[in-house]
Structures are given as structure tokens and as C-alpha cells.
Amino acid sequence: MRKLILWNVITLDGYFEGEKPWDLSFHGLVWGKELEELSLDQLRSADMLVFGAKTYQGMADYWTTAPETEGEVTKYMNSLPKLVCSKTLTKADWKNTNLTKDAVSAVSKLKQEGNGNMFVFGSGNLTGSLMKARLFDEYRLCIAPTYLGKGNRLFSEAIPNQSVKLLETKPLSTGGVVLRYGV
Template identity: 70%
Template sequence: MRKLIMWNVITQEGFFEGTKNWDLSFHGLVWGKELEEFSLVQLRSADMLVFGSTTYKGMADYWTNAKEEEGEVAKFMNTIPKVVCSSTLVTADWNNTAIVKDAVSEIYKLKKDGNGNMFVFGSGKLSESLMKAELFDEYRLCLAPVFLGNGRLLFHEGLPYQKLKLLETNPLTTGGIILRYAPIGKE
């Protein structure tokens, strides 16, 4: 069975983007050789990426036009199977992408169909739906050393109570900290 893993970079107050879609300037505060290597390790363990429609559009635009220095990460991003969860998208042109209309039921089925990791990158609304359905097996967060002041929160009121077990902490020389948690009972 596949593991469903959330991956997000968040600020100290829990924002995963600024006030506008794709306002991710604070990601530059934690990006460096260590986070690049961590990203590659994650991608090598994955057999599928999962996105909400807004994140999918932004990622597709970025990675299909990636510069040469993006190297191995770009290769993974452009070749790995992808799922975009959207009730409105009709076509998905990024390589190896399927569209699913009912995220919760389809992701549940996809988890049963493989052995690798499925990663949800960004995708705040989708992540909230998957959290409410208790489908995540692990949460991986990179805590950036910044108070943004305002933006879009990753975690909102109304999520189910869920105790977490700390699996790993990994401090970065950039000042960020990668945190890995599993819901109790799924570690």
C-alpha cells in the first residue's frame, strides 16, 4: 500500500504562501544544498505526486519551463506520474497527469494500488480535505525562519483532532527545520 505524505514549507505562524497564489518568496530562505538533496530523496521514494488544481497549474508552468540548473529535480517532476484533483479541469497537459474528480475516494483507491510514496505538495484546500478524511500517513514540513505577517494558512480550524508522533527533525544550515510527523497509529 502506498503512503500518502504531505510536503510543505511553512512560516513560523503556519502560512504556506503569501497573500496571493504562488507568493512563495520565503522558500528562498530555506533553499540550499541540504533541501535540494532532501527533495531528491523524496522524489526518488515517490511513485506519484498529487496536486490540487491551483498548485498543479503553477507547478506545471514552472517545471515544464525549468532551467537547466534545476537538473535532476526537473527530470523527476516532469516524468513522475501525477494526479490533479479538480472538479472543473477538463484537460491536464503536463506529462503523465491524470485528473480525478472526487479527491477523497480516488486518493483512497490510489493508496491501495501501489507500494511507493504519494506526495501532496502545496495544495492547501486539497490537503485540508485529505486531512479531514484522515488519509495522510505522514506530514513533512519545513519550518522557515520567518514571520510573514499574513498569507494563507495551511492548517485551519475544523480539522479533526489527531495526535502526532515526531519521526525526525533535521535542522538546515539556512535556519530552516524539516519536521516529520506521523499520525499516532500510522507510524
């Protein structure tokens, strides 16, 4: 059975992007060799990526034209199977992408069909839906050492109470901290 894992960089005050879509400037505070290696390890363990519509569009725009300096990450981002969950998109052109209008049903089914990890990156609205359905097996967060004060919070919807267990903490030399929680 596949594991569904949430991966996001968030600020101390819980924002996964600033006031404008794709304002991810705070990611630079934590990015470095350690986080790059963690990102590659996660992609190597993945057999599917799951996105909401906005994150899918942003990721597809970036990774299909990514500079060569992104190397191995680009290879994984473009080659891994992807699922985009959207009630509004009518097509998904990024290589190896399927589209679903019913995220909860599709993800529930896909979890039963494989053995690798499925990662959700970004995708605040989708994350809320999947949390409400209790589909996540693990939450992985990198806390960036900054307060934004406004923007889009990752956990903005009312989510039912769910206990999690701390699996790992990993401080980064950049001042960020990676937290892993199991459900």
C-alpha cells in the same frame, strides 16, 4: 500499500504562501544544498505526486519550462505520474497526469495500488480534504524562520483532532527546520 505524505515549506506562523498566489519568496530563506538533497530523496522515493488545481497549474507552468540548472529535480517532476484533484479543471496536459473530481475516493484507491510514496505539495484546500478523510500517513514540514503575518495558511480548515508522532527533526544550516510526523 502506498504512503500518502504531505510536504510543504511553511512560515513560523503557518503560511504556505503569501498574500498573492505563488508568493513563495520565503522559500529562499531555507533553500540550500541540504533541502535540495532532501527534495531529491523524496522524489526518488515517490511513485506519484498529488496536487490541487491551483498548485497543479503553477507546478506545470514552472516545471515544463524549468531551467537546465534544476537538473534532476526537473526530470522527476516531469516524469513521475501525477494526479490533479479538481472539480473545475476539464483537462490536465502535463505529462503523466490524470484528473479526478473526487479526491478522497481517488486517493483512497491509489493508496491501495502501489508501494511507493505519494506526495502532496502545496495544495491547501486539497490538504484539508485529505486530512478530514484521515488519508495522510505522514506530515513533513520545513519551517522557514520568518513570520508573514498574512497569506494562505496550510492548516486553515477545521480539521478533526488527530495525534501525530514526531519521527525526525532536522535543523538546516539556513535556519530552517524539517519536521517529520507520522500518523
